[in-house]
Amino acid sequence: MGLELYLDLMSQPCRAVYIFAKKNGIPFQLRTVELLKGQHYTDSFGQVNPLRKVPALKDGDFTLAESVAILLYLSRKYKAPDHWYPQDLQARARVDEYLSWQHTTLRSCCTRAMWQKMLFPVFLGQPVPPETLAATLAELDRCLQLLEDKFLRNQAFLTGSQISLADLVAITELMHPVSAGCQVFECRPKLAAWRQRVESAVGEDLFQEAHEVILKAKDIPPADPALKEKLRQALQGLLQ
Structure with a gap:
């Protein structure tokens, strides 16, 4: 399975990750996690990110939390423009x-x-x-x-x-x-x-x-x- 991004666009860091991925043509599957419905407390999401925070990234068997780390990972992996x-x-x-x-x-x-x-x-x-x-x-x-x-x-x-x-x-x-x-x-x-x-x-x-x-x-x-x-x-x- 390809890159998966677990996001809720109510969240500021999620919006940053979403815009960056879309702007740079990075292919991903959007996995919506609705914070105001408590979906970050579910066991299934806890397996992706035990911190129970969004955004979260899953790239094959690799998972990553924290928005800045995710932005830097995407920037490096997909060789985003230098600016x-x-x-x-x-x-x-x-x-x-x-x-x-x-x-x-x-x-x-x-x-x-x-x-x-x-x-x-x-x-x-x-x-x-x-x-x-x-x-x-x-x-x-x-x-x-x-x-x-x-x-x-x-x-x-x-x-x-x-x-x-x-x-x-x-x-x-x-x-x-x-x-x-x-x-x-x-x-x-x-x-x-x-x-x-x-x-x-x-x-x-x-x-x-x-x-x-x-x-x-x-x-x-x-x-x-x-x-x-x-x-x-x-x-x-x-x-x-």
């Missing part, structure tokens, strides 16, 4: 720098902003204290400023003149709070122009296809009681 993850030592280091930074900064606050502003109150029926949401949105704003000042600066993309894995990972993160109604780009013309360049580079149709699910997240019906309690327990850290 995605450059061979030049310093250019590659710039991509690595962003990928290292975003996991504990932008990813964290984008995830919490979406859950606190939309999914906790709508999907789980759990109110979020206004001061908690306000603190998260303030942290998101600080991260956006760092994204502009440290990484984007006055260049076309986050690590130089061409799109890289850094841009793909960043844009899929930012669309999470956008789906909840956060004004991520409206007052940041530099960041808004970067978004347009990224969309154009990956293809607007592919970009919209990958984000269709998350942009309709506000219409998701409430979780059933059994799953609601399980998810509440698993996601309490997002309220801090």
